[in-house]
Amino acid sequence: MNDAIRGTSEAMGGGAATGGQVTPGVKSAPVGGRPPRVPFECGDLPFLIKRDGTWMYRGSPIGRKELVCLFASVLQREADGSFWLQTPAERGRIEVEDAPFVAVELDWTGVGRQQTLTLRTNVDQLVTAGAEHPIRIAHDLLTCEPTPYLHVRPGRGRLPIEARIGRAVYYELVALAEPHVVHGRRMLGVWSCNCFFPLGELPPGEDGCGCTE
Template sequence: MPMPPPPDLASLSLAEIAKLASEQRLPPVASWNPEHCGHSDMRIARDGTWYHQGSPIGRPAMVRLFASILRREPDGRHVLVTPVEKLDIDVEDAPFVAVEMKLEGEGEATEIAFRLNTGDLIPAGPDHAIRFEEHDDGPHPYLAVRGGLEALIARPVYYELAALALNNGSDPAGIWSRCAFFPVEPA
């Protein structure tokens, strides 16, 4: 079954985005427990590019399909899982990248949604927290996606978040979305 193309974030309201996100039908990978079968010969680069045997996967529908069966194991490994097999996949940073942001409201009434490189729409809030981690090259912002999977927030989107945090008057500086506050300082 072909995966539908991702919706255009700019044309949707935050209420429509939240509704679409809640209606996402993903395979029940958390309930599948097949035997480990080895490595998939796949990796996800820091920029969100998916590779198989060293070559980028050029079909966005294939990437969306593989992303739908991605799971994070309790030991931190990433795997692709089906009812009959489980294969490791290398992930350089986070398996997804938040490439676009939309916001509505101000202050504590702000709502923010992100579009991932896979087309998934994720409304930030209590179930999808934003966190910051300090690395050698500066802060790395992350968005909780599902089941321990995260999206690295792309640098241009991070700059939008930083401006929002600096301009909203909160102390410490941070971001509100869906009644949840996320401080910008790394934990």
């Protein structure tokens, strides 16, 4: 393993990937009332997260999933939208092509308002869509193609850390979609934890049969 990657991993201290779940390191309380240590800023780090969720270091993919999970556990997003890896000692900015994670699997129970959608990311995070983890749709300005995203965890500002929902999972969501009226507009979307997430507007001319308020 490259020494730089190993050093970054070791600097993360208590973080560990066990059983497919990431357990971030726990920071010790300040001693004697001293303020917590401010991480040293390293500037730009040679990391890139590609659109498909692949983590790259100096142009080469990081092959060890447990290491990727460890890095993912200390990923932060600043208010300006930039992404950083931050340990108790150091922090550095990294490049992200789209969203840092990809939702690769969907599990659901129940129907309608009682339906629960749980998505698994490429780093084995399990996220249940709901009020604190909404699903949103973005559209390409040129092609108008939809790209769905899932809120994974908050960032430091209003911009969250998200997972792009993979195409296969998106098709599963479409198969579960049902009509519903949102602010007077007839939408097609999915329910999870009593929250409705629109996937798209019903085309003009649809009779809206089955839509609920």
